[in-house]
Amino acid sequence: MKPGLRPCWDGDGPGTRHDPGRKPARSVAGEDMPEAARATTRAALLRARRARALLSQEELAERAGLSVRTVRNIEAQRLVRPHPDTVRRISAALTAAGAPPADPDGGHRGEDRPEDPKSAAHQLPSAIADFTGRDAEVRQLCGLLEREPAATGAARVLSVAGLGGVGKTALAVHVAHLVRDHFEDGQLYVDLHGCGPAPRRPDEVLAQFLLALGVTAIPDGLEERAALYRSVLDGRQMLVLLDNAADEAQVRPLVAGAGCAHLVTSRIRLLGLEGARTTVLDVLGAADSAALLGRIAGTDRVAHQPAAERIGTACGGLPLAIRIAAARLAARPHWGPATLADLLDDERERLDELKAGDLEVRASFELSYRMLDEAQRRAFRTLALLEAPDFPGWVLAALLGPGDGEDDPATDRGLRRANVLTEQLVDAQLLQISGLDRIGQTRYRIHDLLRVYGRERALAEDAAGDRRAALLRVLS
Numbered sequence: 407m408k409p410g411l412r413p414c415w416d417g418d419g420p421g422t423r424h425d426p427g428r429k430p431a432r433s434v435a436g437e438d439m440p441e442a443a444r445a446t447t448r449a450a451l452l453r454a455r456r457a458r459a460l461l462s463q464e465e466l467a468e469r470a471g472l473s474v475r476t477v478r479n480i481e482a483q484r485l486v487r488p489h490p491d492t493v494r495r496i497s498a499a500l501t502a503a504g505a506p507p508a509d510p511d512g513g514h515r516g517e518d519r520p521e522d523p524k525s526a527a528h529q530l531p532s533a534i535a536d537f538t539g540r541d542a543e544v545r546q547l548c549g550l551l552e553r554e555p556a557a558t559g560a561a562r563v564l565s566v567a568g569l570g571g572v573g574k575t576a577l578a579v580h581v582a583h584l585v586r587d588h589f590e591d592g593q594l595y596v597d598l599h600g601c602g603p604a605p606r607r608p609d610e611v612l613a614q615f616l617l618a619l620g621v622t623a624i625p626d627g628l629e630e631r632a633a634l635y636r637s638v639l640d641g642r643q644m645l646v647l648l649d650n651a652a653d654e655a656q657v658r659p660l661v662a663g664a665g666c667a668h669l670v671t672s673r674i675r676l677l678g679l680e681g682a683r684t685t686v687l688d689v690l691g692a693a694d695s696a697a698l699l700g701r702i703a704g705t706d707r708v709a710h711q712p713a714a715e716r717i718g719t720a721c722g723g724l725p726l727a728i729r730i731a732a733a734r735l736a737a738r739p740h741w742g743p744a745t746l747a748d749l750l751d752d753e754r755e756r757l758d759e760l761k762a763g764d765l766e767v768r769a770s771f772e773l774s775y776r777m778l779d780e781a782q783r784r785a786f787r788t789l790a791l792l793e794a795p796d797f798p799g800w801v802l803a804a805l806l807g808p809g810d811g812e813d814d815p816a817t818d819r820g821l822r823r824a825n826v827l828t829e830q831l832v833d834a835q836l837l838q839i840s841g842l843d844r845i846g847q848t849r850y851r852i853h854d855l856l857r858v859y860g861r862e863r864a865l866a867e868d869a870a871g872d873r874r875a876a877l878l879r880v881l882s
C-alpha cells in the first residue's frame with residue numbers, strides 16, 4: 407500500500423475512527439457503488455499494507471488475535487464488510503508491525519491516520535495572497551460547503567461559471583482554503599483543461615486521484631475506476647476541486663459520495679450536472695478593481711489617481727486584465743498610472759497591451775472562442791460590431807441576415823435561430839443578460855474587452871462589405 411493511505415479496507419469506514427461526531431458510512435445495500443469494487447479495494451489495500459509490514463497472513467492473524475481465515479477472507483474478498491472490531495485489531499497489529507500511523511504529536515486519532523502525512527492528499531494550489539473582494543460569493547460558498555452532508559446521500563456539487571479570467575479558479579481556491587478544516591480527509595485538485603485542445607480524460611483523472619489516495623492497483627475502464635474511486639471515498643470527508651471543466655460528461659465520473667464536496671469551475675454553465683448549484687461570477691466592481699490594482703502595483707502609486715480609474719475602466723473589472731495591468735505598473739516604477747492608462751485608451755491596441763509574462767487577455771478569450779461552432783462564432787463576432795451598450799435578442803437575427811432559402815431574417819425561423827444562438831453565447835459566458843426592457847424583452851450585453859476581441863475576429867474573418875451589410879440590416 408502506498409504510504410499515507412487511510413486503510414480503506416476498514417469495513418465500516420468512519421466507524422473505525424473512534425469519532426463519535428461522524429456518521430457511519432451508508433450501508434452497502436442500496437448504494438450506487440458496486441459492492442465488489444468496495445471489496446476489491448479493501449482487499450488490495452490490506453494486502454499492500456500487510457506486505458509493507460512484512461507479515462504473512464498467519465502472522466498478522468496471530469498478532470491481531472484473529473483467525474487466519476478472517477484475514478484470508480478479507481483479502482480474498484469473501485468477507486465484504488468485516489466487523490469494526492476486526493478492522494481495529496488488524497489496523498493496530500499492522501501499526502505495531504511497522505506501518506505506523508502518522509501522528510507526530512501522538513494525538514488521539516491513532517491508527518486511522520494516514521501513515522505518512524507527506525503522501526496524504528492535500529492538493530490545493532497555494533492560497534492567493536492578494537485575493538480581493540467577492541465577499542458575497544465567498545460567504546455563500548463557504549456556507550454551503552460547511553453544511554452537514556445531506557442525509558439522502560446526495561453529492562454536494564457547487565459550480566462556479568464565468569468568463570475567462572473573471573476569477574473562478576481564484577475564488578474556488580480561496581474558498582477551498584477557508585473550508586479545508588471541514589474536510590479532514592484532505593483535498594483533491596485537478597485542472598481539467600476544459601477549454602484547451604486536450605481536455606483531461608476522466609478515466610485518467612480517476613487514476614491520478616486513486617494513486618493520490620494510495621490505491622496502487624488501478625483497474626482498467628472508466629466505470630471500474632469511478633466505482634473504485636467512490637468506494638475509496640465512501641464515508642470520507644474530502645474536498646474535490648475540479649478546475650476548468652469542459653462539460654458535464656467530464657465531471658460526472660469524478661463526483662464521489664455525500665461526505666465529499668465538489669467545487670467545479672467552468673467557462674460554461676454546467677446545466678446538466680445533477681444537483682449542482684451554480685454561481686455565475688461577474689467582473690469586479692470599481693472599488694474592488696481599484697483595491698486589486700493597488701494591492702499589486704502599490705497602493706501609494708494608484709490611490710486617488712484618476713488615471714488608475716481609467717485603467718480599471720479599460721480592464722472592465724476583469725481580474726485577469728487588472729492583474730496584468732497592475733503587474734506591468736509594478737514592473738515599471740518610473741511609470742505613472744497615466745502612462746499605462748494612455749496605452750490602454752485605444753481600443754485597437756488594448757489587447758496588445760494586456761499581456762504580462764504568461765498572462766494574456768486575448769489568449770484567454772481565444773480559448774472560449776475556439777470552443778464555439780462556426781455559427782456561434784459568427785454570431786459572437788457580428789454582435790461585437792454593435793456600438794450599443796446592450797441590445798434585445800432579435801438584433802442578432804437582423805445582423806445574421808436571412809438563412810438559406812429565406813429573404814427576410816425576421817421570419818419565425820430566423821428569430822428562433824437567433825434566440826438559440828444568443829442563449830448558447832450566454833451559456834458560454836460570452837454574452838451577459840443585462841435585464842429586461844419596458845416590454846419585457848431580455849436585453850444582452852458583451853463585456854467591453856470581449857467586444858474588442860470580437861471586433862478583432864470580425865476584422866480578421868469577415869469581409870468589410872459583409873460587416874457593413876450586417877449593421878445596415880439592424881438599422882433598416
Ligand SMILES: Nc1ncnc2c1ncn2[C@@H]1O[C@H](COP(=O)(O)OP(=O)(O)OP(=O)(O)O)[C@@H](O)[C@H]1O
Pocket residue numbers: 534536537538539540568569570571572573574575576577650671672673698725726727729770
Ligand atoms: N478576487 C481576486 N483577487 C485577486 N486576484 C484575482 C481575483 N480573481 C482573479 N484574480 C486573478 O486574476 C487572474 C485570473 O483569475 P482566474 O485564473 O481565477 O480566472 P478564471 O475565471 O479561472 O479563468 P479561466 O476561465 O481562464 O480559468 C489570476 O491571475 C488571478 O490570480
Ligand SMILES: [Mg+2]
Pocket residue numbers: 574575576649650671
Ligand atoms: Mg480558471
